[in-house]
Amino acid sequence: MLGIFSRILQNRPCSSIVSAASASGRWWPQPEYEFSKHRTRAPTFGIHRRTRLMVVDNSTLGKEAHASGKLAYCIHTYKQGKRPKHMPKAGLGDKILVAIRGQMRKAYVVGAHVHRQMRQHGVPSTDTNNIVLLEEEGNPLGNRVMKPIPAKLLEKRDHAQFSKVLALANKYI
Amino acid sequence: MLGRQLVKSRRLTGTGLELIRGACSSKPEQANTAPSELPKKAKQLQHLEKFPEIFPDFGQSPVWNRRVALRDELERADMLERRMQLDIPEFYVGSILAVTSADKNLASREHRFVGICIRREQEGLHHRFTLRNVVEGIGVEIMYEMYNPTIKKIECLKLEKRLDNDLSYLIDALPEYSTFDFNMEGVAHPAGTPIPVNSLKVKMKPAPWSSRWEIRGCQGIEDAWTAQTPYFKRKLHHTKMNDYLQYDLIHDYRTGSTLEHELKVEEDMQKFEKSRHEAGLTRRRIFRSAAVART
Numbered sequence: 001m002l003g004i005f006s007r008i009l010q011n012r013p014c015s016s017i018v019s020a021a022s023a024s025g026r027w028w029p030q031p032e033y034e035f036s037k038h039r040t041r042a043p044t045f046g047i048h049r050r051t052r053l054m055v056v057d058n059s060t061l062g063k064e065a066h067a068s069g070k071l072a073y074c075i076h077t078y079k080q081g082k083r084p085k086h087m088p089k090a091g092l093g094d095k096i097l098v099a100i101r102g103q104m105r106k107a108y109v110v111g112a113h114v115h116r117q118m119r120q121h122g123v124p125s126t127d128t129n130n131i132v133l134l135e136e137e138g139n140p141l142g143n144r145v146m147k148p149i150p151a152k153l154l155e156k157r158d159h160a161q162f163s164k165v166l167a168l169a170n171k172y173i
Numbered sequence: 174m175l176g177r178q179l180v181k182s183r184r185l186t187g188t189g190l191e192l193i194r195g196a197c198s199s200k201p202e203q204a205n206t207a208p209s210e211l212p213k214k215a216k217q218l219q220h221l222e223k224f225p226e227i228f229p230d231f232g233q234s235p236v237w238n239r240r241v242a243l244r245d246e247l248e249r250a251d252m253l254e255r256r257m258q259l260d261i262p263e264f265y266v267g268s269i270l271a272v273t274s275a276d277k278n279l280a281s282r283e284h285r286f287v288g289i290c291i292r293r294e295q296e297g298l299h300h301r302f303t304l305r306n307v308v309e310g311i312g313v314e315i316m317y318e319m320y321n322p323t324i325k326k327i328e329c330l331k332l333e334k335r336l337d338n339d340l341s342y343l344i345d346a347l348p349e350y351s352t353f354d355f356n357m358e359g360v361a362h363p364a365g366t367p368i369p370v371n372s373l374k375v376k377m378k379p380a381p382w383s384s385r386w387e388i389r390g391c392q393g394i395e396d397a398w399t400a401q402t403p404y405f406k407r408k409l410h411h412t413k414m415n416d417y418l419q420y421d422l423i424h425d426y427r428t429g430s431t432l433e434h435e436l437k438v439e440e441d442m443q444k445f446e447k448s449r450h451e452a453g454l455t456r457r458r459i460f461r462s463a464a465v466a467r468t
Contacts, residue, residue: 127312
């Protein structure tokens with residue numbers, strides 16, 4: 001059995017195809033690319049479990065996450081309503097729990113990428129999903145919000161926790 | 174588009190008179206033999222050749238069953254009234270616009286956004302356009318409903334067209350192609366000159382992208398096929414836009430605009446404008462096309 005395989009492998013013209021074939025375990029040539037074909041779940045709108053997020057404040061935790069290449073990802077959304085095996089989706093201004101650098105942190109969503117069918121008049125949709133990290137007491141972890149945030153978030157200025165985040169922002173889209 | 178051109182040329186030349194006369198092949202003796210009034214009416218109204226491109230909101234829904242005559246008529250009346258209050262300039266996908274809308278949360282009570290128009294959707298009162306800009310490294314897209322009363326001002330800073338009617342691929346293009354200065358000054362377009370077409374081909378960011386742009390037939394992307402990952406080329410489809418689609422007359426008829434409808438809308442517009450001018454409510458020309466210098 002093993003002898004047959006080694007003979008087939010010896011007929012390979014290119015060594016890179018040999019290595020690719022053996023890496024996947026199949027004996028026929030495999031295309032060379034590095035992106036995974038596998039999805040953990042079907043793609044869906046909104047911010048949900050495993051959605052990767054960019055941190056837009058000047059906290060050291062956020063900077064380290066970006067530098068290491070392992071972005072913060074959502075693990076829970078603090079929102080009403082769920083159905084079995086489905087968490088409600090987070091949008092602009094919602095609070096979520098993220099996993100970042102091996103620890104769990106709460107964060108506010110300050111920029112959401114919205115599907116074109118779900119867009120509302122005047123509400124900006126950012127290309128990346130942006131968050132501002134919070135510490136245990138609920139105060140923002142950083143001192144400033146580096147990127148512009150949508151002006152729609154100003155509707156929440158009466159909210160005790162969120163107003164602290166708005167105080168750090170200096171530019172509104 | 175070619176299907177529409179074929180039908181139009183038949184209307185206005187003499188060779189396909191059967192179509193104009195509404196000839197009925199099953200009962201030819203009952204066919205209406207009088208020539209169509211449309212070409213005469215078109216000349217009288219100074220019909221704009223590219224009416225569906227200039228006023229896409231006054232078109233009919235591309236879905237046949239959603240074309241409701243009464244609702245469309247009432248919506249168009251509301252649209253004309255709104256255009257009395259707000260000056261909506263002519264613009265196309267690829268033009269740079271500045272939209273000032275009312276915002277109760279901001280200190281200045283106004284929210285101004287400058288961006289390139291990437292798409293225009295829907296007909297009637299729900300017509301909407303999306304502006305895109307990259308602000309401090311963040312790509313932002315804002316959808317505006319054209320007839321929303323919270324819009325205070327729409328200015329067209331740069332009037333131009335692009336190779337595509339839908340620039341959604343700019344999300345996956347390099348950010349420099351979507352960056353526009355908020356303080357840029359408007360470039361006036363001399364009336365009567367044709368709309369310039371910017372034949373820019375954008376370079377894309379490395380794949381993966383949010384959509385398979387390489388098979389969507391986007392003319393404005395530079396070599397999307399090569400830039401895409403090998404996974405999407407395993408079946409070797411180069412395009413979903415097949416050549417025969419341009420000859421689909423039935424699709425053209427069902428989704429496109431007819432000359433009769435265009436003339437009706439133009440007539441309504443001109444009557445409206447005339448009545449408002451005579452009543453002394455306004456002196457400005459409400460409906461004007463930048464490409465046509467009217468006397």
